[in-house]
Amino acid sequence: MSKETSTTSSELDAVKAKFAESLSGVSLEWSEFREQHRVVFPATELLKCLIAFKAAGFDQLSDLTAVDLLEYGNASDRFEVIYCLLNVDSGLRLIAKTYLNEPDLTIPSATSVWFGADWLEREVYDMYGILFSGHPNFKRLLLPQEFQSFPMRKDYPVKGRGERHNFPVITRAES
Amino acid sequence: MATQINKQLGDNVFLTTLDAAASWGRANSLWPMPFATACCGIELMSTAASKHDLSRFGSEVMRFSPRQCDLMIVAGRVVMKMLPILQRIWLQMPEPKWCISMGACACSGGVFDTYAVVQGIDRFMPVDVYIPGCPPRPEQLIRGIIDLQEKIQKGGTVNAREFKLRILPEGPPRFDEDELVRIRERNGFKLDDPKYDPVH
Amino acid sequence: MPLELLESPDLNANQREGLWTLNFGPQHPATHTTLRLVLQLDGEMVIDAEPDIGFLHSGFEKLGEVLDFNQYVTIVDRMNYISPMANEIAWHHAVEKLLGIELTPRCKYIRTIFAELMRIHDHLLCLGTCVLDLGGATAFMYAFNEREAIYEICERASGQRFHTSYTRVGGLLYDVTDDWVDMVKKYIKNFAKPYKDFSGLVMKNRIFVERTRDVGVLSRDEAIAGGATGPVARASGVARDLRRDEPYLAYDDFDFDVCASQGGDCYARFQVRMMEMLESIKIIEQAIDKIPSGPIYAAGTGKESMPDKREVYRSIEGLIHHFESVMPNRQMQAPKESVYAATESPNGELGYYIVGDGTFRAYRARTRPPSLLHFSLFARMMRGCMLSDVVAVLGSINIIAAELDR
16 A cells, blocks of 8 residues: 555656646645545636646546535635546546635636546536536537526525426327 | 027127227237437336237337327337427327326326426326336236236227317316425515534 | 438538428436437437437536545436446445555455446346337346346345445445355356347347347547447457456456447347346346355454444454544544546446545546536447437437436
8 A cells, every 4th residue: 555655656746747848837735635636726717727638647537516515614706616537547637626615606618628628527517506707508408498496506405496306298188 | 599690700890889899909910119318218128128029918019209109108218308208209109099198207206206207197198007116127017917907908999079079177186295385485475494503 | 301411411501401400308218317418400300419418417526526435426326326336336345445444255255246246237127228229128127127136135234225325435334144145156156047138129129129229329539539338348349357457346246248349220229238238147147156254344444444243342452442433523534536437337437536635525526427528428339210210219329328427
């Protein structure tokens, strides 16, 4: 176990060195939990950071998701957008996070960096209402297009607001 | 005289009504239209496979065209995006038709009491047999089909006289808990927040 | 229609004239339950395929915020419903990583055996239904017959054929018995003949080969940038397998190969799945004789694990332990941190991103669904294919609608 940690941290230092110059002005906060490395970068520098991460070898985007921190206790921002990155050849993983607040919920899309982000971003929009500019086909993915709310936000109840039963009834006589 | 005829004819001749004969034919050759959405669809496929063979009961072909089927088996949860499609397919099926609601999710929403899942397809279309289970075992599905066969055998006419009689929706009106909550909110009455307080 | 248009799926209105739109609707036998494709056809050639999903979106992630870690395993089961226990193993792998629990060897071995049995289960269904869609109903029957034996194994261990909800935080629901071990041994002994029958029916069958070879090609770079994992990526040359690269459970103790192929077409994906089934049998053979004895629940887990029912009913300490683990305001607290953990499920990398908030519930339980990323690559795979190839490609990428939509 400790051998793996030292290997991953030396690989991580090599990776950090690779984007040290391209991201020299950007404030990155590194942390580690259960041998996973996380980095927080500001939302204004998003594309720059993602391009630098890709250039440093993280060629696969495993997951793109968001968390609504409304009820999290001592959180200072409302939304957290998470990019789980993977370097396919070396197996190194990185979790990159950024924070967003209302009313400014628009961030550039990552589809220009990894095209697998396409549907993942549509889903984040569908569930949380975070807009991604520069997306090729930006509309809802999972819910019907006419759905008005963003269900994964903490202020939306689990049982919904009656949308699920808003349909005509067909009786035996009519069918 | 009649008994002599019976003795000579034996079991080769049955006396029955046309209606009963038509119902017998319909009951024993039910062609299902599998509306398999989720996990119950896999159990439906297992029931049709070789171990629990559904074609023993007359459901030899699973036609996926609604115009050719008479039994719709709704297997799996129905989501609000899928419900109009379910209704449309039900309307495309020609009479006589029956519907089996297979699994807890189709009967009542199952474990998924969320914003997206319809809490029971019988809210929006007529259902004849409900099969509980999550997912129901193939034996339960076969039992459901046998029950439906008994139901078909009891009613039904050969020249569709029964449709003139079906003018009202069947079954008791349902108690809608969501409606109760909405009535309470409209009147300003709020229950205590059911969330518990964690230790910290 | 000029042929170079086949290269670019983005067509403007002038070019779209003369194309025929076909709705491959949500109710269709080959859509494996509730997917919709809007196809733009030029005669028989597919120019563009736009998927429309969400017909099974049930709010799984919202439920993850309401149910606690042991209750949510019942929901997680229903995601990739053709290999239910693989989801449970992945979920509890992530939860145990968050809580920092190390499993006992016995638990690890049993979970590994189930994970491999579920891999066989999943691949048999995927291959069986793919062949059924292409017209071969016999292979479907053979595959399902084999799966029935695995259902019986699951039923012996947990009581349910399907949707077993067998894993718990730090352990399993029930321990396995000796006759379960005998059942598994008998199963692996009898696997070779049905496998040979199935592959004999399909792999060299001229119709099948012509329908799947060079159809739905996914190149290696597209697979990596698009997020493909599992058999779909391995068939395109990305030789990555989480069981070898990030070993979890007891995979370190076993000797197995990672199956990959260079083709990237449907036939390659099929081949990778067939070979993986044999590798799974190899792993189970190595594991089933050496299951270590001992407790199932991790020692010192305190409030996370459930005690054995005999202790609960017969001793006061057991009763208190049960009370402490079950009552909502006394359960163990997860750290206020987040973790991403993935396992190699039969469909690909099934990962969970869990944010803990100090209670025994997830604040956010995100599933990283392999099927979603594979289906988003569908339009790329459909370049230059014909209408009947849609069915072959859809079957080979093994899309489970419940995992896709959650």
